[in-house]
Amino acid sequence: MPYGPKVIEHFTNPRNVGEMKGADGVGKASNDIDGDVVVIYIKIADGKIIDVRFQTFGCAAAIASSSMFTEMIRGKSVEDALKIDKQMVAQAFEDGMPENKIECSIIAPEALKEAVADYRRKRIH
Amino acid sequence: MQRIYFDNSATTRPDPRVVEAMRPYLDQWYGNASSLHTFGRESFNALEEARRRTSKAIGAQVREIIFTSGGTESDNLAIQGVAFANLQRGNHVITSAIEHHAVLNTCRFLESQGFRVTYLPVDPEGVIEPESLKSAMRKDTILVSVMAANNEIGTLQDVRELGAIAHDGGAIFHTDAVQSIGKVPLDVSRDNIDLLAISAHKFHGPKGVGALYIRKGTSIRPLVYGGGQERGLRSSTENVPGIVGLGKAIEISMAEIDESVKKMTSIRDYIIKRTLSAVDGCYLNGSRDRRLCNNANFRFDYVEGEALVLSLDIKGIATSTGSACSSRDSETSHVLKAIGIRNEQARGSLRISLSRLNTMEEAERYLEVIPEAISRLRSISPVAMLSKSTVKGG
Numbered sequence: 001m002p003y004g005p006k007v008i009e010h011f012t013n014p015r016n017v018g019e020m021k022g023a024d025g026v027g028k029a030s031n032d033i034d035g036d037v038v039v040i041y042i043k044i045a046d047g048k049i050i051d052v053r054f055q056t057f058g059c060a061a062a063i064a065s066s067s068m069f070t071e072m073i074r075g076k077s078v079e080d081a082l083k084i085d086k087q088m089v090a091q092a093f094e095d096g097m098p099e100n101k102i103e104c105s106i107i108a109p110e111a112l113k114e115a116v117a118d119y120r121r122k123r124i125h
Numbered sequence: 126m127q128r129i130y131f132d133n134s135a136t137t138r139p140d141p142r143v144v145e146a147m148r149p150y151l152d153q154w155y156g157n158a159s160s161l162h163t164f165g166r167e168s169f170n171a172l173e174e175a176r177r178r179t180s181k182a183i184g185a186q187v188r189e190i191i192f193t194s195g196g197t198e199s200d201n202l203a204i205q206g207v208a209f210a211n212l213q214r215g216n217h218v219i220t221s222a223i224e225h226h227a228v229l230n231t232c233r234f235l236e237s238q239g240f241r242v243t244y245l246p247v248d249p250e251g252v253i254e255p256e257s258l259k260s261a262m263r264k265d266t267i268l269v270s271v272m273a274a275n276n277e278i279g280t281l282q283d284v285r286e287l288g289a290i291a292h293d294g295g296a297i298f299h300t301d302a303v304q305s306i307g308k309v310p311l312d313v314s315r316d317n318i319d320l321l322a323i324s325a326h327k328f329h330g331p332k333g334v335g336a337l338y339i340r341k342g343t344s345i346r347p348l349v350y351g352g353g354q355e356r357g358l359r360s361s362t363e364n365v366p367g368i369v370g371l372g373k374a375i376e377i378s379m380a381e382i383d384e385s386v387k388k389m390t391s392i393r394d395y396i397i398k399r400t401l402s403a404v405d406g407c408y409l410n411g412s413r414d415r416r417l418c419n420n421a422n423f424r425f426d427y428v429e430g431e432a433l434v435l436s437l438d439i440k441g442i443a444t445s446t447g448s449a450c451s452s453r454d455s456e457t458s459h460v461l462k463a464i465g466i467r468n469e470q471a472r473g474s475l476r477i478s479l480s481r482l483n484t485m486e487e488a489e490r491y492l493e494v495i496p497e498a499i500s501r502l503r504s505i506s507p508v509a510m511l512s513k514s515t516v517k518g519g
Contacts, residue, residue, distance in 0.1 A: 008435070014505060035469055035472055037510065055505060055507035058432070059432050060431060
């Protein structure tokens with residue numbers, strides 16, 4: 001199944017790309033099967049994600065889904081953002097995300113979990 | 126947008142002369158080649174003319190050619206057909222680690238049926254050392270199958286030498302020549318070939334039609350039983366328009382081979398030289414010189430192949446990659462693996478495969494686009510966190 005237009009659009013013009021200096025939390029997730037790597041940077045204020053950036057090494061699905069995910073979590077409370085899973089990201093592409101890409105390529109939600117853990121660790125110290 | 130087609134190892138554009146030659150057999154002479162009436166005779170004659178053209182292209186006798194549905198069927202018929210027909214002589218088959226799946230998966234099937242298969246390794250350029258074939262040969266080796274030219278990295282094998290070794294050991298020699306027609310001249314007598322697989326759509330013919338050369342006297346069993354067409358080796362009403370297209374395409378390819386090879390070689394060399402100099406962290410996969418005139422295969426640090434193919438497609442350039450990324454099929458190319466490229470590096474591979482229809486202007490356009498596409502993907506990638514040893518691939 002080929003990629004739908006929304007996947008191609010996010011792949012061509014990814015939102016929120018790049019490293020973030022002075023992030024409150026940084027998290028990395030990788031896929032051992034095919035080697036995709038996603039890094040998520042977050043800035044948090046009053047329990048809300050006020051800014052987010054990502055970097056992704058991987059196929060078009062990995063890049064587009066990272067971009068989509070950052071759009072979905074921006075402005076959300078940390079708690080709500082953590083509830084967004086692979087399937088919800090896939091659904092945001094309106095049937096444009098091939099089924100066989102969901103498990104292996106949508107790993108940004110896992111990177112967010114790591115970023116939040118990193119943020120919480122930093123706050124304790 | 127002007128689209129550039131650089132994926133000719135996947136399939137080629139049918140030559141307008143081929144389409145023209147096929148047309149009467151679609152709408153006017155639609156007879157069954159087995160029928161006695163004029164319709165049938167017209168089809169029969171067209172079939173035999175295509176057979177003559179095909180045999181001429183590879184130095185075979187007319188009766189040694191049979192038509193099939195394509196390269197995959199030809200490889201299957203050659204390998205399964207010979208293996209099962211020669212069981213009383215032995216059950217050992219030799220092939221290489223870099224064959225097309227049409228050969229590899231057929232050999233795996235043979236293993237499931239009790240045959241023993243040796244998969245010869247290749248050197249870092251993708252070459253099978255004749256010595257390694259010599260030492261793999263056994264008394265019970267019945268068949269050796271080695272491709273003439275590799276579809277991914279374009280490495281050319283010394284078919285003549287490998288065929289001679291197979292014959293010395295009393296084995297039948299098959300070659301998958303799907304990528305070679307119109308690019309590498311082959312002669313079945315000179316090159317010690319007993320079976321040779323051809324696919325029409327790889328040389329500007331139609332899809333769904335291929336041929337198999339079978340040396341006279343080779344014992345082989347059919348895969349498909351029925352009305353006994355193609356000397357009983359491939360029953361089924363012949364695909365006359367397709368076969369006519371194959372015949373026309375192979376005739377044109379051979380008539381224009383010198384000119385075509387010269388043109389493709391110069392574009393290929395330009396693309397290789399300029400890509401390597403224009404992009405950092407870029408390497409050529411395969412051999413610099415011992416390769417198909419239409420093939421360039423690169424790998425790029427910190428870039429994933431599928432994302433690169435899509436980036437180029439957005440700019441109107443059609444290419445392919447050895448990296449298939451999905452939960453169903455996360456294997457990187459078995460060919461890149463066989464030449465010793467680590468998974469993480471194999472993920473950034475890009476194949477450019479030319480035809481005689483491509484131009485130097487198209488190469489120029491590609492060279493404008495490629496550095497941009499690579500640096501865009503690297504700018505999205507967490508390069509600093511991807512030291513080569515930490516990126517896993519699969």
